[in-house]
Amino acid sequence: MTKQEALYQYLLQLGDNALIQSHRLSEWCSKGPILEEDLALTNIALDYIGRAQNLLHYAGEVEGKGQSADQLAYRRPEHQYYNNLIAEMPKGDFAFTIAKQLLISTYELLLYTELCHSKDETLAGIAGKAIKEVRYHWTHSRDWCYRLGKGTVLSNELLQQAVNDLWMYTGEQFEMGAEEELMLKEVIGCDNKALQNKWLEMVETVLSDSNIKIPTATYNQSGGRKGIHTENMGHILSEMQYLQRAYPEAIW
Amino acid sequence: MVKESYLREEILALLSEIKDPEIPVVTIEEMGMLRDVILSDKGCEILLTPTYTACPAMGIIEQDILSTLKEAGIDNAKVTMVFAPAWTTDWMSETTKEKLIRFGIAAPVHSSCSNWLSPKNVEVKCPKCESTDTKLISQFGSTACKALYSCNHCHEPFDYFKCH
Numbered sequence: 001m002t003k004q005e006a007l008y009q010y011l012l013q014l015g016d017n018a019l020i021q022s023h024r025l026s027e028w029c030s031k032g033p034i035l036e037e038d039l040a041l042t043n044i045a046l047d048y049i050g051r052a053q054n055l056l057h058y059a060g061e062v063e064g065k066g067q068s069a070d071q072l073a074y075r076r077p078e079h080q081y082y083n084n085l086i087a088e089m090p091k092g093d094f095a096f097t098i099a100k101q102l103l104i105s106t107y108e109l110l111l112y113t114e115l116c117h118s119k120d121e122t123l124a125g126i127a128g129k130a131i132k133e134v135r136y137h138w139t140h141s142r143d144w145c146y147r148l149g150k151g152t153v154l155s156n157e158l159l160q161q162a163v164n165d166l167w168m169y170t171g172e173q174f175e176m177g178a179e180e181e182l183m184l185k186e187v188i189g190c191d192n193k194a195l196q197n198k199w200l201e202m203v204e205t206v207l208s209d210s211n212i213k214i215p216t217a218t219y220n221q222s223g224g225r226k227g228i229h230t231e232n233m234g235h236i237l238s239e240m241q242y243l244q245r246a247y248p249e250a251i252w
Numbered sequence: 253m254v255k256e257s258y259l260r261e262e263i264l265a266l267l268s269e270i271k272d273p274e275i276p277v278v279t280i281e282e283m284g285m286l287r288d289v290i291l292s293d294k295g296c297e298i299l300l301t302p303t304y305t306a307c308p309a310m311g312i313i314e315q316d317i318l319s320t321l322k323e324a325g326i327d328n329a330k331v332t333m334v335f336a337p338a339w340t341t342d343w344m345s346e347t348t349k350e351k352l353i354r355f356g357i358a359a360p361v362h363s364s365c366s367n368w369l370s371p372k373n374v375e376v377k378c379p380k381c382e383s384t385d386t387k388l389i390s391q392f393g394s395t396a397c398k399a400l401y402s403c404n405h406c407h408e409p410f411d412y413f414k415c416h
């Protein structure tokens with residue numbers, strides 16, 4: 001694998017995580033529990049789509065075959081998407097989305113802080129922009145964990161159940177593939193493994209402050225970053241890619 | 253009148269007139285989005301930095317730039333997005349902040365780099381009655397750049413331009 005191939009792959013992973021997250025959050029549009037949350041979740045979805053656009057645009061440049069961000073986002077088959085499985089989990093109820101956001105945005109907070117120091121100037125620039133937005137996403141999910149965890153018996157139960165159900169998909173975020181090892185060596189990417197302890201500490205703090213127990217199960221399911229997805233992915237793509245596949249090159 | 257050639261400063265001056273489509277009381281120059289103009293034999297390259305990664309206004313601004321230049325007779329222009337250094341609300345001058353307040357938007361009060369973990373400690377002044385007795389309704393408001401506040405004194409809701 002050349003440095004260029006590894007960077008392309010690395011950008012696709014980052015971009016796909018943002019794209020799929022954005023899609024799931026956008027499913028809340030007009031379905032939020034209160035108006036302010038409808039706006040919050042769709043605003044966060046917008047931040048993610050912007051990040052996906054920048055990363056995939058840059059991935060297309062690095063690949064050098066003239067693929068645009070839209071072509072990468074809407075024309076690839078399922079096994080060529082490299083997002084973590086946790087991103088494609090269904091939006092579930094509000095507690096499930098909040099738990100998902102906490103587990104993902106805590107990772108992103110650590111990841112994008114590191115990527116701000118990437119030797120690749122474009123990636124560092126995108127990260128510098130993204131980190132400011134991730135901070136807002138993180139505080140949003142943290143504050144909702146407090147409210148749900150310390151709210152009613154039911155809201156606590158729903159949040160606890162969501163954390164339990166999502167836990168086995170969190171480990172994948174810290175895996176290192178061959179392209180990531182190479183990116184780390186080139187001081188372009190980040191050492192995911194090194195983020196895990198800090199991640200656990202931050203997540204534990206928020207959850208225990210919300211009266212939520214940390215799951216003890218240690219089994220981890222992964223595969224997304226190798227292109228092996230859960231059954232959710234096909235459903236996402238059938239909706240997300242429908243228009244571009246039915247009407248190729250359609251624009252506003 | 254269409255001139256034959258322009259200096260970098262003249263093009264910057266032309267573009268400095270373009271308003272932010274979402275906050276039409278400030279220009280893209282005042283917002284700090286317009287970074288530079290590079291003239292070469294290939295044409296004219298405008299360096300623009302996005303305020304937010306997905307700011308929907310960026311597409312409109314790009315079109316406004318190209319049409320402004322076209323009117324002045326500059327056809328071979330292109331807009332390039334630059335991400336570094338990342339745009340920050342710290343680049344807004346006091347005058348720009350005053351304009352935001354007069355428009356009804358509370359201006360960002362501190363740098364995004366400090367204090368982000370506890371934004372509740374931030375004292376946001378109501379743009380209508382200037383009371384500091386205000387409360388955060390939602391960190392996410394009508395556009396990517398704003399949070400929603402309400403004033404405990406005059407009871408008006410208002411937008412707050414978030415620190416970034």
Ligand SMILES: [Zn+2]
Pocket residue numbers: 378379380381382383403404405406407408
């Ligand atoms: Zn007031």
